[in-house]
Amino acid sequence: MADREKNRFSARAARYARVGANVGGVAARYAGRRLLGGEPNRAGEASALAAALGNLKGPLMKVAQLLATVPDLLPPEYAAELQKLQSEAPPMGWAFVKRRMQAELGADWQSKFASFEHHPAAAASLGQVHRARSLDGKPLACKLQYPDMQSAVEADLQQLEWLLAIRRRLDAAIDTTEIAKEIGARVREELDYRREAKHVALYRTMLDGIDSVRVPRAWPQLSSGRLLTLDWLDGSRMLTHKNAPLAVRNTLATAMFTAWWFPFSRFGVIHGDPHLGNYTVFERDGVPAGINLLDYGCIRVFPPSFVRGVVDLYHGLLKGDDDLIVSAYETWGFHRLSRDLIDTLNIWARFIYAPLLDDRVRSIADGVAPAEYGRREAFRVHQALKRKGPVTVPREFVFMDRAAIGLGAVFLHLRAELNFYRLFNEAIERFSMDRVAKRQAEALATAGL
Numbered sequence: 001m002a003d004r005e006k007n008r009f010s011a012r013a014a015r016y017a018r019v020g021a022n023v024g025g026v027a028a029r030y031a032g033r034r035l036l037g038g039e040p041n042r043a044g045e046a047s048a049l050a051a052a053l054g055n056l057k058g059p060l061m062k063v064a065q066l067l068a069t070v071p072d073l074l075p076p077e078y079a080a081e082l083q084k085l086q087s088e089a090p091p092m093g094w095a096f097v098k099r100r101m102q103a104e105l106g107a108d109w110q111s112k113f114a115s116f117e118h119h120p121a122a123a124a125s126l127g128q129v130h131r132a133r134s135l136d137g138k139p140l141a142c143k144l145q146y147p148d149m150q151s152a153v154e155a156d157l158q159q160l161e162w163l164l165a166i167r168r169r170l171d172a173a174i175d176t177t178e179i180a181k182e183i184g185a186r187v188r189e190e191l192d193y194r195r196e197a198k199h200v201a202l203y204r205t206m207l208d209g210i211d212s213v214r215v216p217r218a219w220p221q222l223s224s225g226r227l228l229t230l231d232w233l234d235g236s237r238m239l240t241h242k243n244a245p246l247a248v249r250n251t252l253a254t255a256m257f258t259a260w261w262f263p264f265s266r267f268g269v270i271h272g273d274p275h276l277g278n279y280t281v282f283e284r285d286g287v288p289a290g291i292n293l294l295d296y297g298c299i300r301v302f303p304p305s306f307v308r309g310v311v312d313l314y315h316g317l318l319k320g321d322d323d324l325i326v327s328a329y330e331t332w333g334f335h336r337l338s339r340d341l342i343d344t345l346n347i348w349a350r351f352i353y354a355p356l357l358d359d360r361v362r363s364i365a366d367g368v369a370p371a372e373y374g375r376r377e378a379f380r381v382h383q384a385l386k387r388k389g390p391v392t393v394p395r396e397f398v399f400m401d402r403a404a405i406g407l408g409a410v411f412l413h414l415r416a417e418l419n420f421y422r423l424f425n426e427a428i429e430r431f432s433m434d435r436v437a438k439r440q441a442e443a444l445a446t447a448g449l
Contacts, residue, residue: 091123092146097130100144104227112222116142124277126190126297131232139232140219141294149191149226157184174385175392182395186272190297193228195449199296200230202447203271206263212255212290214282233292235280241288242413248288252281253416254423255290260407261427268307268440272399273298274406276413300399301444304436305331310400311431314424317346317353325349333394341391344384351377352404355420362420364411373412374405 092100097118101109110116113132120128127145134140146152160180189195197218204215216231223229241248256279263269271278271293278295281288309331316324322342329337329345350357351374355364365373385391 091120091128092144094118096147097144100147101227104144104224105222113140127226132229134219134222139234140222141216141230141232142222143193143228143230145191145193145226153187153191157187160184175390177392178395179393179398182398185395186298186300186399189299192225193223194225196228196296197223198447198449199299202269202299202443202449203263203293203296205443205446206267206269207259207293210258210262212251213259214290214292216292216294233280233282233294235282235292236288238276238279238281238291238410239413241281242415244288246415246417249414250416250418252288252291253411253414253418256407256410257418257420257423257427259291259293260403261424264302264307264310265427265431266436266439267443268302268304268436269443270300270302270400270403271296271298272300272403274403274410276410279410298399300396300403301440301449302396302400304433304440306396306400307431307436308433311428313349314353314356314428317350318357332397334397335392338388340384340388344381344388344391347377347384348381352401356424357421359421360419361417363415363417364408364420373408 101116105112112135114135114137116132117130119130121131121141122129126149127143130142130144132140132142160183197220200216200218204217207213207215214233216233219229219231238252241252256274260271260274263271273295278293280292280294282290282292284290309328312324312331313328315321316328325346326337326342329342334341334345355362355366358366
């Protein structure tokens with residue numbers, strides 16, 4: 001045990017050194033230029049930061065990409081560079097995979113599968129996925145965590161402050177304290193594959209009977225805390241359908257809307273990482289019919305009161321009811337709400353809710369160029385906060401906002417044209433906080449959460 005702890009400490013110390021040197025070097029160049037009275041070279045520093053993080057791979061990549069999705073949390077130059085980063089880490093070789101599988105399932109692990117492919121089907125920031133087949137012939141997806149990810153995650157989260165320090169030095173319009181706490185909690189959860197297996201069970205319960213969304217089964221006898229075995233769901237990448245007929249694109253967008261809003265509005269649960277790599281498209285009778293939901297690491301369970309805040313803000317914006325709007329913000333955890341701050345928050349709220357408030361068929365961007373979508377609103381919010389003082393973003397708001405932006409990005413890619421107003425009102429039909437609380441408790445108990 002002592003040797004294991006020593007190894008973990010050594011790995012963490014090495015991680016600190018590499019991250020600190022790479023990211024800290026960017027911060028030092030920025031600070032030096034400011035001390036000498038020069039203007040920051042944001043484009044150059046952003047490129048250097050992306051290069052530093054790109055060399056590291058691992059969980060910090062997940063954190064960096066997440067920061068880039070929070071509107072105007074990072075300067076545009078930083079966000080643009082971070083969004084280019086690929087989260088794929090170099091895969092483990094077969095010899096390493098065999099040792100890792102033996103550690104998780106025992107020396108006879110290969111006898112528990114009819115087949116197990118040597119080369120990974122996918123490699124990501126925390127682990128890699130291998131195709132396999134069960135003893136009774138079922139196709140499987142085995143997600144195997146990279147070694148020493150706990151040490152890597154802790155080192156990266158400690159160094160997250162370097163990134164946020166850069167942001168604070170540029171300006172302090174947004175207090176990132178709660179953002180850092182929320183990111184840390186969610187990334188740590190992603191290391192626990194037993195918890196993720198329970199998330200899979202939760203989604204199978206919540207989406208039972210929804211034909212347009214497929215959720216795999218977990219195989220507990222072939223899983224552990226660092227190995228998750230699920231059904232393999234055949235499908236094609238979402239972006240291969242971006243030029244499909246409009247009817248197909250609308251079918252896929254509607255399935256995405258259902259997969260995200262149905263669990264949230266009825267159970268208070270969201271998938272906090274709705275990027276294109278977490279979904280594939282399945283066909284029925286040769287025609288794209290819906291989506292496979294593949295990854296369940298980043299799941300957020302909200303108190304029913306938070307869901308009520310989302311619904312109240314919608315109705316407040318729809319009816320021009322200021323009291324309902326203020327109540328919603330307070331429910332979410334915003335404090336010291338002045339008239340100016342409320343007006344500032346409403347700029348972003350009206351942008352996020354705009355498609356849901358408009359009772360007609362439309363695209364998400366509605367004529368705005370995708371590259372410009374949301375930029376004007378983010379700039380206005382940022383400028384207002386710089387004038388009026390910093391705002392502390394509540395923890396629970398972070399992944400809600402991130403998921404809404406990610407979902408919108410999928411709709412932008414698909415160029416879907418839907419009546420989002422009607423879809424949303426169907427999702428919140430007969431909403432009540434008590435009903436959400438009851439459904440949530442039952443679903444969590446069924447999943448063992």
